[in-house]
Amino acid sequence: MKGSKIFLDTVHGYISVPNEYCDKFVDTANFQRLRRIEQLSSRSLYPCARHDRFVHSIGVFHIGERLLDTIKCDGVELDETLKQSFLIACLLHDVGHSPFSHTLESFFGSTSDLFNVYKSNLVENGIEDQSLQALDVTKTDVKQHEIMSALLCVTMYKEAILSLNGDPALVGRMIMGFQYNDDIKSLENSFITLLHGDVIDADKLDYICRDKWSSGYQNNSVDVERIIKSVKLHRNKEGKYSIVYLKNALYDIQSMMDNKNFQNNWVFKHHQVIYEQKIFKDAVEELVKCLGKDVKKEQLFNYRSFFEKTEVCDGIFVYMLSDDDIIHLMKSHHENIPHFSEWFSRSYEYxxxxxxxxxxxxxxxxxxxxxxxxxxxxxxxxxxxxxxxxxxxxxxxxxxxPLMKSVEKGKVYLMYGDDLIVDYTDLGMPKADTTxxxxxxxxxxxxxxxxxxxxxxxxxxxxxxxxxxxxxxxxx
Incomplete structure (x- = not known):
């Protein structure tokens, strides 16, 4: 690709994004909307933790590119469609995020309803992925924003993805973390885990260090560089591909888990964070009632507003809903939204x-x-x-x-030699606290x-x- 745009990132330094990616994805309204979607719900606890889904998405793209470079340095030849799909998925993985990120994510509706919309759009747009049609999404851990991001990729960004030799259906699977059931697709599955893995992926490698940097809390550091350099695309004797890590990354993998558990325990489950999320969600419920007695929150958080100006009720329209819109609407009806006054002024009543x-x-x-x-x-x-x-x-x-995570058997493998690949859980590492x-x-x-x-x-x-x-x- 010719030419690129340089982004100066406080976490990763200078990030180069090809001009074609900027033209087709970054410099579009839905992606720029991410500048107005706050990343964390913990600013009441850490006032400096102000960063958005835009810069996080640029960071995930950067890490995805680094992971590809590491794999290619081993002399592995990858199909152009696979490479492009992976990089595009890294860049667009959060493009469908709800306002205020995870706090209001459920207001978009159930994952099953959104996934039905996604499958319908696959058919309408002539995108083949038959095995996905039979998937029971309720038995997965997919989130609403992941389905929404995938939906935008197979609709609004479909032609742009195809023009770069990407596969919209594969991009969607990478974002939602849906692996293929067929071993013939083990190579694609390997890259799905590199964006949507259980323990380590491009997404986590960015937000673990970015959240720590912006918040300012001090805990174990994660050597992102070492983890990236340790990634190997392994092919076994049966020809099945999988992602493994060099043995020198063992303690950094453990550090990843420790950092994630620290966040879950001491940040996301802090009493102030939990309380603020509660009163803000209550304020949104009150806002919806102010808009009309028959209005439901799914009308305000209508997925169609990503595509077109959508009427919520008489005189109220939304388009590419962002944090700003929610705050504006609440200010307009503040006299009837007691929880907004409490949240906005931080005059906690409990x-x-x-x-x-x-x-x-x-x-x-x-x-x-x-x-x-x-x-x-x-x-x-x-x-x-x-x-x-x-x-x-x-x-x-x-x-x-708190949800304390540990590495499950069969999820992470370490390489101790070309013929010695060992499951992480068999290496005697300490398990997550079971308190x-x-x-x-x-x-x-x-x-x-x-x-x-x-x-x-x-x-x-x-x-x-x-x-x-x-x-x-x-x-x-």
Missing amino acids: VPIWKTYSELIAILGSDLSDYLLNDVGEVYDKIEDFLRNEYNVKVFTLEST YKNKTFKYVFVEKTLFENTEINRKDIVLKIVDFLNEIKRLH
């Missing part, structure tokens, strides 16, 4: 009784905390009722059990006004909760 999993244990003691954490919900409900009756305040709980296994951790939020009463303090409330739990435990 505070948690305990702020971390560890604090819950410290407050209740090991026996009572085990009793509560192993409960399926009934005891938390009783705590809510107790606090309501005892103090005449509003109370609610928010589940915040939360079979446990349910919830924050209990109470009205802040409770603590404005000088006769009541947090210690008194905690002691009463302890006595209450001891009593119900004795009765059971």
